[in-house]
Amino acid sequence: MDPYILLKVTWWVLLGVLLIGLAVMVGMDMGVGAALRYLGRTDGERRAVINMIAPHWDGNQVWFILGGGAVFAAWPTIYATAFSGLYVVMLVLLWSMIVRPLGFEYRSKLPSDRWRGAWDWMLFVSGAVPMIVFGAAMGNMLQGVPFHFTWNMISYYTGSFITLFNPFAVLCGVMSLALALYQGGTMVMNRGTGVIRERACRLVTVAGLTALAVFSICGIWVSMMHGYEITAGGDPAGPALPLNKTVETASGAWLANYVAHPALWLVPAAVYLAVLGGIAAARAGLSHLAWWLGALAWAATLVTLGAAMFPFLMPSSSEPSHSLTVWDASSSLGTLGWMLAFTLVFIPIIAIYTSWAFWVMRGKVTPESIAHDEHAY
């Protein structure tokens, strides 16, 4: 196989890994933030909930930052086109996200109820909004985004920002938020006790069932919407320039990969099994198992999406032949190769020290245990 094709596909897989890592690790903390006011009723309870993720939210958030950097390096055309095309969406995402570090760090610095209450709302916004935007962005990729390039690769986005929040996209956003709440719930079950743990268990049940319901609706919607297919050109080994192919749209085309490879149906099936199994595990008190099943559900959801769209990454609804695909939106052979080398070296190291960090900070956090801990938030 041509090494360039192999590297492009490898980086498509790694893009998936990155999105899964981001969704699971950042989503977990955002789920906790979004449900903070439900999980904790008193200030002590809320502080306990926050301190369950206090030592880790920053490290987890790097998945999001790495997402920006890795897409820049491996898929520069996506980085350039998606983030500028979805400008207002990105602003909403960034503005809500940059409040979060301050929410964690500053909330408990002052004893005032109004101060803490305000930050609790900030943590709600900075948990819920980014997850909705994350899902809505995925939804927009499925629908296609109105953009095109000039001959010298200057991109123009021609839609209004309102269309980025269309019903299908918002539904995908709800799905994303529901999975985040599920994941956050299992995390709080892992480290919480008593009434906090009970609330978290209810959250896991409700959020998990919501996610499945929305996933089903989205699935039916996708099967009927206009998908994209390359009809000419688009050489997988060709240079990374998205101007040399013909693309057509057809109703139900997003199911073409599933029709061609029926084994792929196991992936969406895994979403159902993982969430239902996870809810059962949570209710049986096996919250760690429920956490891992939630991660599996996220992985299966994003693989379901990727499998439907392959080789498309970001279709153009206004100029389909300019759609960005795995074959024509990547960086050069050399950059993909170097970046793969760095990834293979550093991801295992990161996995080791991140696990160590979780292991060091393991154990239950209760309102009592942090009341006199001067190092807690």
Next chain:
Amino acid sequence: MQELDTVIELSRTQFAATALYHYLFVPLTLGLSVLLATMETIYVITGRDIYRQMTHFWSKLFAINFALGVATGLTMEFEFGTNWSTYSHFVGDIFGAPLAIEGLMAFFLESTFVGLMLFGWGKLSRGKHLLVTYMVALGSNLSALWILVANGYMQNPVGSVFNPDTMRMELTSLPDLIFSPEAQAKFVHTSIAGYVTAAIFVVGISAFYLLRRRHIELAKRSFRVAALFGVFATVGVISLGDALGFINGSAQPTKLAAMEGLWETAEAPAGFNLIAWPNQEEKRNDFELQVPYLLTPLVTHTFDESIPGVSDLEVDAEAKIRDGIPALTALKALRENPDDAEARATFDAHQDNLGYALLVQRYVEDVSQATDAQIAKAAADTIPPVAPVFWSFRVMVVAAFLMMAFLILAVIYSLRGTLHRHNGFLRLAPWMIPVPFIANEAGWIVAELGRQPWTVYGQLPTWLSASTHSVGYMIFSLVGFVLLYTLFIVIEMFLMVKFIRLGPSEDRRESPVEPTQRHSSQWSEA
């Protein structure tokens, strides 16, 4: 064209605002992480509890600052894509790599271990906690390395070539990119500037406690550690700054000419403009005060080399524009027919100056029709705005020497144990805290405004780099950032001042009968 210019200016304003703001917090994180590691090392070696208290207290202020560094860093990671999409496509193949490596190698390290550093005190042995603090310092310094490798590429694009089949620059050598002298000198200069910032910060706050006769033992020791650390750092920052100026001489002569206010080529031995009033329109200094003979050895590290001035640089630029025009015309032909062998040969022969042809494209869409006047205008564009670069540079340099003098005095008084006799000095010290921040911001302006009119020097003009947003979108986002960031800094300063005033009191409660506390009452007689 008018609308495009407005969008470019708004995009530049937004980038400068968000970057300068982010850069208020980053140097302190860089330097304070190393200072914390130093203090904690002394604690682990000597076992004296006062050093643990010091590490505790300063890490609290570190955390307040760190949160805003992280928050504003999120914006930066995505701003190239949101607002500079043509730039991102044009150099993403190269520029993205150090950003991704920064995430893998630096941000995960820094952010994972910062959680353990702040929350792991009771859960880790002394040695392990020290290791964790080292990892935070290592991570933050590595992030400086990689972001400056990326920035080094914008300043001096090495290790890449334009590929007409993909319409972008592509990586030819990652080692060339990483070991670019510009990048390496900038990394050391910038991270050490962070150490100076942290040193002055700690010295200033410690002096405040000493004046108030509070937390004397902790303040005295913090003062000494930071002052010693800072003296070495200022020497480093100044010598690396000199190295950077030397590198600029060959890599970016236009920036150097602006920094020195050189309108005409300076034959050796040239005088150094101590003060000048640059007038860009008439290409001369309305007023200048020179130190004779100084400039030549300062910049060229020789006694006989000349330094090109604006007039000669514009002549060079004009030649490059004329040479680059066939490359751009051939590139267009190649896009229409990739098999056009003649166009490819023409492109290969002229591609070194493709960027210069893009400069003139601002004034005429078909560059082969460019008039002499348009070419001259584009050539004049290659000179950055001289006055702000000239003055920012002087602000930075004056600040550096001021800080060096201040820190040398601080070390002398501290080592002699005569600090308590120098109330004037202690009173001055907190007012020194803004100085490194001003120097850092001025340094950013010299580096990035001095790079204009390019986003990637000699390759991609700024006017072509931004996303194609409407003016309305840009005003919306700029106003949003300004409002949000203003609110943030108010909250941050409020908390910072509050916790500085509060002081390390909780630690005292924890160990009320520390012998060090008895010492403190003897401060006035010491």
